[in-house]
Amino acid sequence: YSQLTSSNVSHVSYHYNPEVSNYHYGPHHPMKPFRLLLTDHLVSAYKLHEVMDLYQTTPASKEQMMKFHSPEYIEFLQKVSPDTVNRATASREFNIGDDCPIFDGLYQYGSMYSGSSLDATSKLISGISDISINWSGGLHHAKKYGPSGFCYINDIVLSILELLKYYPRVLYIDIDLxxxxxxQEAFYTTDRVMTCSFHKYNGTFFPATGNFNEVGIGRGKNFAVNVPLRDGIEDENYVKLFKSIMEPIISSFQPSVIVQQCGADSLGCDRLGCFNLNIKAHGACVKYIQSFGLPMLVLGGGGYTPRNVSRLWCHETAVLNNVELPNGKLPDTLPYKSFFGPDFSMHPNLGDRIENRNTKKYLESVRIRILEQVRFLNG
Ligand code: V1S
Ligand code: CA
Ligand code: ZN
Structure with missing residues (x-):
């Protein structure tokens, strides 16, 4: 299998099935697949489609999804419908409820976004792409036996399992809020996958896990890294901390491939969010990881203010293609342009809504603690 060539121009592919944006979790639910259509329109309006390989993706098969999920759970998803669901049983046995409702086409939705991640993964494995992007994926909470936190099928675990057939070590980086x-749970006992999540943590904030002391077990000890952050973290501190943690992780773990989940709920002004990041800072984390020149699977995730989700993922598509988008107003040809008012710009200020509870002293202690953990990687 061929890998990155010596040229510094990456071959980027974009994996999308427009049908995925038509599913609805329900009128009050914060997860809006429509944000994927908005993203695609922005990417297209900036003519980024012209510089990447585009693939219309195919749904994952039942067998593919059962590489991680239990047959009982996948068969339940396949059979269930909003009209026939027994809510009490579905809630008790499969964690169905307000966070993870049964909606029309649920099974197709799960297989659609997972199929996109698997298509993107196979283009990396074959060496056709150096970087492959699926903004509809990144649904990091789904478990073997059921859904969690808006996620039904864990497309990330499915993709990593596939990568492990061809690559010795996979680094997973998660900048969702x-x-x-x-x-983390799926690869907690292996030293072939290193998982690293940055997130808000206070012991109760969903999913209430991810403190420092979760480091993996058995052979996997020290191969799970958690960076618990408080409300209101700002651009400079986040990007500095991110780089100072990822640099030693990449040099000691020496991954053969990187999977990055780019959840957009870590932006400021997110409907469910509590950080103060701007689009450029989030994008700087993606660019930094790209600078290591390893094959990379880039996925979406959370993000609950659709206009900012689409701005972010369009900006990151440009970054990954080494394209600098023009400053100033969004293109006039953009469909749904009214969503982007009143400023109609790519970079609204998202950075000053929430008080920053991360003191310099706290962030320094986080960094030191994680560097100590990472020191143990090489024996
Ligand atoms: N925070 C938050 C939040 N908001 C909701 C919600 C709100 C309205 C609805 F109609 C339905 C759900 N749920 C939550 C969180 C789940 C957050 C999932 C994030 C997913 C991701 O971005 O990481 C990846 C895509 N759920 C909870 O906090 C659990 C509850 C404890 C409170 C909310 N109720 C609805 C369920 C139980
Ligand atoms: Ca995260
Ligand atoms: Zn999230």
Whole structure:
């Protein structure tokens, strides 16, 4: 299998099935697949489609999804519908409820976004792409036996399992606001996958896991890294901390491939969020990881203010293609342009809504504690 060539121009592929944006979790639910259509329109309006390989993706098969999920759970998803569901049983046996409702086409939705991640993964494995992007994926909470936190099928675990057939070591990086618990749990006992999540943590914030002391067990000890943050973290401190942790992790773990989950709920002004990050800072984390020149699977995740989710993922698509988007107003040809008012710009200020509870002293202690953990990687 061929890997990155010596040229410094990456071959980028974009994996999307427009049908995925038509599913609805329900009128009051914060997860809006429509944000994926908005993202695609922005990417297209900036002509980024012209510089990448585009693939219309195919749904994952039942067998593919059962590489991680239990047959009982997948069969339940396949059979259930909003009209026939027994809510009491579904809630008790499969964690169905307000966070993870049964909606029309649920099974197709899960297989659609997972199929996109698997298509993106196979383009990396074959060496056709150096970087492959699926903004509809990154649903990091789903468990073997059931859904959690808006996530039904864990497309990340499925992709990593596939990568492990061809690559010795996979690094998973998760900059969603929430802890990447489903991925961490799936690889908690192996030293072939290192998981690293940055998230808000206070012991109760969903999913309530992800403190420092979760480091993996057995052979996997020290191969799970958690970076618990408080409300209101700002651009400079976040990016500095991110780089100072990821640099030693990458040099000691020496991954053969990187999977990055780019959840957009870590932006400021997110409907469910509590950080103060701007789009450029979030994008700087993606760019930094790209600078290591390893094959990379780039996924979406959370993000509950659709106009900012689509701005972010369009900006990151540009970053990954080494394209600098023009400053100033969004293109006039953009459909749904009214969503982006009143400023109609790519970079609204998202950075000053919430008081920063991360003191310099706290962040320094986080950094030191994690560097100590990472020191143990090489024996
Ligand atoms: N925070 C938060 C939040 N908000 C909701 C919610 C709100 C309205 C609805 F109609 C339905 C759900 N649920 C939550 C969180 C789950 C957050 C999931 C984040 C997912 C991700 O971004 O990481 C990846 C895509 N759930 C909870 O806090 C659990 C509850 C404890 C409170 C909310 N109720 C609805 C369920 C129980
Ligand atoms: Ca995270
Ligand atoms: Zn999230």
């Amino acid at each position: 929430h802890h990447g618990d489903g991925v």
